[in-house]
Amino acid sequence: MAPAYDPTSPFKGVKDLVDHNVLSLPSAYIKPFEKRHNPQEVFEGIDLPCVDLQSKTAMEDIKFACEEWGFFELVNHGVPEDVIEDMVKNTHTFFNLSTTEKMKYFSEDVFNPMRFCTSLTPSKESYLDWHDHLQHWFKCDNLDNHLYPNIPTIFREVTKNYVKHMQILGKKLLMVMSKALGLHENKLQETYSNEEMIVQLNYYPPCPDPEPALGLNPHSDSGGITILWQDQVGGLQIQKEGKWYNVKCNSNALIVNVGDQVQIMTNGIFKSVIHRAIVNRNLYRMSMAFFFNPCAQATIAPIQELLDNQNPAQYKARLSKETSIISISKGKM
Ligand SMILES: O=C(O)CCC(=O)C(=O)O
Numbered sequence: 001m002a003p004a005y006d007p008t009s010p011f012k013g014v015k016d017l018v019d020h021n022v023l024s025l026p027s028a029y030i031k032p033f034e035k036r037h038n039p040q041e042v043f044e045g046i047d048l049p050c051v052d053l054q055s056k057t058a059m060e061d062i063k064f065a066c067e068e069w070g071f072f073e074l075v076n077h078g079v080p081e082d083v084i085e086d087m088v089k090n091t092h093t094f095f096n097l098s099t100t101e102k103m104k105y106f107s108e109d110v111f112n113p114m115r116f117c118t119s120l121t122p123s124k125e126s127y128l129d130w131h132d133h134l135q136h137w138f139k140c141d142n143l144d145n146h147l148y149p150n151i152p153t154i155f156r157e158v159t160k161n162y163v164k165h166m167q168i169l170g171k172k173l174l175m176v177m178s179k180a181l182g183l184h185e186n187k188l189q190e191t192y193s194n195e196e197m198i199v200q201l202n203y204y205p206p207c208p209d210p211e212p213a214l215g216l217n218p219h220s221d222s223g224g225i226t227i228l229w230q231d232q233v234g235g236l237q238i239q240k241e242g243k244w245y246n247v248k249c250n251s252n253a254l255i256v257n258v259g260d261q262v263q264i265m266t267n268g269i270f271k272s273v274i275h276r277a278i279v280n281r282n283l284y285r286m287s288m289a290f291f292f293n294p295c296a297q298a299t300i301a302p303i304q305e306l307l308d309n310q311n312p313a314q315y316k317a318r319l320s321k322e323t324s325i326i327s328i329s330k331g332k333m
């Protein structure tokens with residue numbers, strides 16, 4: 001007889017719990033009161049600033065959004081619909097593989113080039129997040145030599161194609177952001193000194209008791225910029241002036257947000273904002289985050305041209321690899 005299913009074993013992921021019809025929330029996912037989200041304190045559907053990348057006002061719109069919100073919706077972004085659709089389809093196929101197949105890629109090392117995991121590093125966390133993810137970490141141009149799951153077989157080609165388009169978009173956004181700051185269009189990208197790209201595919205299965213759980217703890221993204229695709233289920237919330245807001249879903253848009261390192265480079269002009277993901281009782285939710293980050297050896301410091309007597313440096317210089325797992329939200333800058 002197969003051993004009884006142990007719902008407290010966190011390593012196989014949330015999808016595995018759901019597949020085993022776990023009907024109540026295992027204690028590892030019950031957040032302490034102070035960490036829970038309180039639906040009464042969340043403001044309904046906020047309209048993020050929307051930037052049309054093809055419009056004449058794109059630069060001013062991005063400047064406003066990055067200064068005031070740290071987040072914006074991006075339409076006319078140039079990433080073809082079928083490239084995104086293929087990525088979404090194959091990501092679903094991956095998360096619906098058997099647990100045994102997915103566990104071949106299990107790793108708790110966040111720097112692993114490819115890893116399947118649940119929460120972040122489950123063996124080290126007191127309270128787990130209700131999500132599984134597949135993460136690819138690409139150093140500059142290693143798309144071909146990178147590891148990809150064997151199933152679905154086209155995952156490699158689909159992911160490479162997705163990353164190539166997102167990389168073009170990431171570079172374009174850095175150019176517009178540089179110009180918006182009054183800098184040379186290559187300034188932010190030069191400061192990156194070659195990019196690293198992380199594709200984090202997040203899968204949030206339905207949760208038997210969503211209120212004491214969270215899909216993703218409050219955090220700011222530690223890197224440069226993030227470009228997020230999300231499905232239409234909803235669950236992303238951002239904090240603005242101390243209040244939490246649900247982010248509305250727009251099927252035509254990608255969501256872009258400023259990470260901690262661009263906040264540092266811009267000496268705090270562009271804001272890296274705290275956000276989180278909640279889960280729901282009935283629906284599977286998926287999001288795909290593309291982190292466009294400076295390379296590990298890059299020195300992250302406020303850009304000199306942005307400093308003067310009235311605007312002294314707010315942050316000290318540090319290596320990218322030293323900051324990549326410490327976020328501003330944790331107050332360690
Ligand atoms: O799933 C989401 O909406 C948010 C994802 C996110 O914030 C992240 O992966 O850093």
Ligand SMILES: [Fe+2]
Pocket residue numbers: 219220221275
């Ligand atoms: Fe995030």
